[in-house]
Amino acid sequence: MMRFSTETLMQNSWLTRRAWLSGILGAGCSLACAAASPVHAAPASFSHWVVTFRGRAMKHGISEATYTRVMSSIEPDTSVFAQFRSQPEFTAQLWQYINRRCSEWRAVTGRERAKEYGALLARIEKDYGVDRYIMLGLWGMESSFGDVMTNSKYMRPVIPALAALAWREPRRRRYWEAELLNALLIVDRGWARPSDMIGSWAGAMGHTQWMPEVWLNMGVDYDRDGRANPFGKPDDSLAGTAHYLVERGNYRRGESWGCEVTLPANRRRLADNRTMRSYEKWHALGLRRPDGAAFPRPRDQAKLWLPVSGGPAFLVGQNFRAVYSYNPSSSYTLALVHLGDLSRGDPPFKQQFPGGERAPTMKEVMEIQRRLSERGFKTAGVDGRAGSDTVKAILAFQRQVGMTPADGYAGLKVLARLRQSP
Numbered sequence: 001m002m003r004f005s006t007e008t009l010m011q012n013s014w015l016t017r018r019a020w021l022s023g024i025l026g027a028g029c030s031l032a033c034a035a036a037s038p039v040h041a042a043p044a045s046f047s048h049w050v051v052t053f054r055g056r057a058m059k060h061g062i063s064e065a066t067y068t069r070v071m072s073s074i075e076p077d078t079s080v081f082a083q084f085r086s087q088p089e090f091t092a093q094l095w096q097y098i099n100r101r102c103s104e105w106r107a108v109t110g111r112e113r114a115k116e117y118g119a120l121l122a123r124i125e126k127d128y129g130v131d132r133y134i135m136l137g138l139w140g141m142e143s144s145f146g147d148v149m150t151n152s153k154y155m156r157p158v159i160p161a162l163a164a165l166a167w168r169e170p171r172r173r174r175y176w177e178a179e180l181l182n183a184l185l186i187v188d189r190g191w192a193r194p195s196d197m198i199g200s201w202a203g204a205m206g207h208t209q210w211m212p213e214v215w216l217n218m219g220v221d222y223d224r225d226g227r228a229n230p231f232g233k234p235d236d237s238l239a240g241t242a243h244y245l246v247e248r249g250n251y252r253r254g255e256s257w258g259c260e261v262t263l264p265a266n267r268r269r270l271a272d273n274r275t276m277r278s279y280e281k282w283h284a285l286g287l288r289r290p291d292g293a294a295f296p297r298p299r300d301q302a303k304l305w306l307p308v309s310g311g312p313a314f315l316v317g318q319n320f321r322a323v324y325s326y327n328p329s330s331s332y333t334l335a336l337v338h339l340g341d342l343s344r345g346d347p348p349f350k351q352q353f354p355g356g357e358r359a360p361t362m363k364e365v366m367e368i369q370r371r372l373s374e375r376g377f378k379t380a381g382v383d384g385r386a387g388s389d390t391v392k393a394i395l396a397f398q399r400q401v402g403m404t405p406a407d408g409y410a411g412l413k414v415l416a417r418l419r420q421s422p
Contacts, residue, residue: 076164095356110343128242129253137340182212206230207237249322258316290350312351
């Protein structure tokens with residue numbers, strides 16, 4: 001498990017507990033997330049592997065009829081090997097990572113979803129104790145509030161993908177085998193047809209990107225239609241994910257994740273990322289919320305975290321760790337809880353990250369896209385969302401004009417350069 005630390009962030013951060021894909025869905029814009037390539041023809045050895053794997057499936061409780069129906073005609077999606085082994089073309093600083101994932105579009109959409117699904121979120125909050133804005137942040141991070149979960153640009157049938165990885169990927173083979181068996185068990189139970197199971201190259205599916213194991217063991221039939229389902233209405237996905245945060249992340253009802261704080265210069269040495277103190281003790285040591293408000297639950301415990309030297313400081317408690325359990329990246333977790341706060345209507349961080357810039361508005365992103373399109377770079381539309389096509393177009397523009405670093409970031413420096421005469 002990673003500790004809270006300064007991170008140089010890979011744009012396709014794939015080492016996560018459940019999905020290995022936060023680059024795909026966290027931003028919906030990772031340069032590494034090119035459109036899924038076609039399924040390639042299977043070498044002859046795959047058919048032999050299917051025969052030998054049958055016994056494992058039977059021992060796992062999958063019926064022979066289901067195994068034959070699903071696996072006898074399947075072709076492995078061997079394009080996943082390129083996804084698995086691909087290296088990112090650039091890195092992103094923490095402030096860029098947060099700006100991308102906490103964009104104005106996501107914050108505005110989060111506020112809209114808070115109203116649209118207010119009754120559902122209130123019910124989940126009552127039943128599981130998980131703050132509705134944590135749930136909105138997670139939903140926004142994982143699938144842009146369901147927007148990309150069935151988008152063929154990013155998603156594919158998961159059983160052919162998992163079958164390919166289980167068959168011929170030596171790294172974590174047992175993991176891929178187990179998730180393939182879990183996917184087959186879902187089909188065997190009648191919870192989904194193979195064609196329904198669409199997700200990332202790594203097998204994560206639905207509104208909150210469940211891996212098959214999470215679907216089987218943490219899923220909740222919250223809409224009472226007879227099955228737990230991460231697709232369709234968000235009821236089951238959000239409730240099942242809240243269940244996960246409580247059962248596996250030890251989420252604590254009523255506690256906040258933490259907050260940004262200001263601190264005297266001589267107190268920065270206290271940020272050892274280990275020492276837990278009550279909020280009232282931190283207050284006695286001189287730490288304050290940027291808005292001057294009191295800490296709402298002064299006896300709750302938190303530790304002081306400075307993710308980047310010279311940047312904002314945070315007190316983070318157990319519920320930050322609970323969210324971290326869903327995807328073990330402190331940067332992902334910070335972006336998620338911040339998106340939740342923005343969806344509530346809270347302001348951006350008071351202290352900027354060193355070398356950073358404010359997040360562009362939707363209007364500014366649209367101007368970037370329009371100016372790129374006018375120069376012949378393809379952004380796949382002018383919508384104010386920096387998706388993968390926009391990222392690739394920016395990267396090509398940066399390289400053409402010699403901007404460094406060439407990072408694909410839709411920020412104010414790129415906009416200023418585009419506004420200059422050609």
